[in-house]
Amino acid sequence: MTAGPTAATRPRNRRQSIVGAAGQVFSERGYHGASMEDIAAAVGISAPALYRHFPNKYALFAACATVMADNLVEVIDGCPPDAASTDVLLALTRVTVAHRASGGLYRWEARYLQRADRHLLRAKFARVVGRVVELARREFPLPEEHLRAVAALGVIGSVTMHHTTIAQRRIEELVLASAMRVVATDPTATPGTAERVDLPTPPVPRTRRAEILAAAVPLFAREGFANVTNAQIAQAVGLAPSAIYRHYPGKVDILVAACLQAAGLLAQAVERSLHRATDPHEALVALAAAYVAHCFEHNTLNSVAEAEVASLPADVRRPLVVAQREHIAVWEQQVRTLRPELDRRQARLLVHAGFGVVVEAGRALRWQDTPGHRDAVTALVTRALVPG
Structure with missing residues (x-):
């Protein structure tokens, strides 16, 4: 048989x-x-x-x-x-x-x-x-070898965080060259970039709706969106659980508000930084510095927006995806101005490599927000994108 x-x-x-x-x-x-x-x-x-x-x-x-x-x-x-x-x-x-x-x-x-x-x-x-x-x-016997190492690995790991389609060999070439530039960069060599960033001030939670959002974000970051209950959020604000529904139809609406706030603050920071740039290289450094400063300043909010977007229904996720694509398009334009040999997909791959640097370097620095940390990460992001 x-x-x-x-x-x-x-x-x-x-x-x-x-x-x-x-x-x-x-x-x-x-x-x-x-x-x-x-x-x-x-x-x-x-x-x-x-x-x-x-x-x-x-x-x-x-x-x-x-x-x-x-x-x-x-x-x-x-x-x-x-x-x-x-x-x-x-x-x-x-x-x-x-x-x-x-x-x-x-x-x-x-x-x-x-x-x-x-x-x-x-x-x-x-x-x-x-x-x-x-x-x-x-x-490369330079300062901050640990930071350079994790940043280079952030470049490599960035390919897992997006779906940009390029021939595998070209991905390897671009990622390897970027990681090598990062590991060979002295992150202490260009101080002062953090001082030129003008971040928008987040809104003060003066309304009950804003208070609920401000209380929910750290809970989502610490426990995960799915594990947080409306009762926990209400307790953090000093409300009865049923009172939450007067301000948000459901918990997912609080998450949507958090993601929109993160996207809005980032867009404002980028606009302010690019407005003052006088040449393409200065514009790229300004963009990197603004993004780094935003990530350090609003780490909890960003971590929620990045980690929990998959928890959103497709119809409410769409505007957030559009905002993200518009932000990446700004980076693509700046990179291609300095590196015209790259097409849009190749530039986008490197943009994500820069984001990977921020994630891993920021974690290595425990997101301790100091001008020196911002300057160091900005230098590594810039080098991930363009040769020196």
Whole structure:
């Protein structure tokens, strides 16, 4: 008796296929927005078959959240101790590009990991950072080697945070060149950029609606949108839970207001900075300085807007996506003015590389908002985009 078609064609790497598909679903919908049924459908198997490999959604999520770290550790372990920085960063770039559809899951959704799993994930990334720090110290003996290393890895990791379509070899070339420029840049060499930034002042919460928004944002950042209740928000403001509905129809409307506020403050900061620039290079530095200052000044608000946008229904998410595209288009224009050899997609890839620098460098600096930190990150962002 011969086996049926299902048995005959069952892949040997079923668990790997599940993790790959699940990582993409989690990345698109967030931890709470994804279900085991969604993941099973993405893999092409039944939900009971999925549970034979993973006992619950958390176990599958933990496997997905750590897969990129495992791949990166495997890469650095496979590189000879005397390997050049170009070879190591290229190897890290290639494995990241290969897993870009789900590789960015750790950036925002890792806060849902249990403490032990979160510590394990950090330890794996620390090994990768440590190797790049060694390379930076050996080949580019400049100040702040740790900051330069994490910023270079931010360039590489940025490919997991967007869907810009370019030939894989060209992605690798652009990302590697950008990461190499960053790791070879002295972030202390151009002080004073932070002093020229004129950030808009966020509105003072004078109304009850504004008070609710101001109280909800740090709760969303700390606990995750899905875990925060209206009762918690009401308690933070000193209201009865039912009173929230007089000001917002639902919790998702508070999140929408937070995302719109973040986008509005950023747009104002960019407009003010570019208005005073007198040449293309000064305009790019001003744009980078404004973006960096905004990220440090409004870190909590930005983290909510970035991490929770997947929690929004498609119809209310659309205006936010439009605002984001308009902001990126400003960057594209500035980059292409200085680098006319790049087309729009290539410039956009580098813009996201700059954003990746801010995310990872900011985290490494624990978002401690000082002029020196802003200047250092601005220098690294600028070098990620254009050669010196």
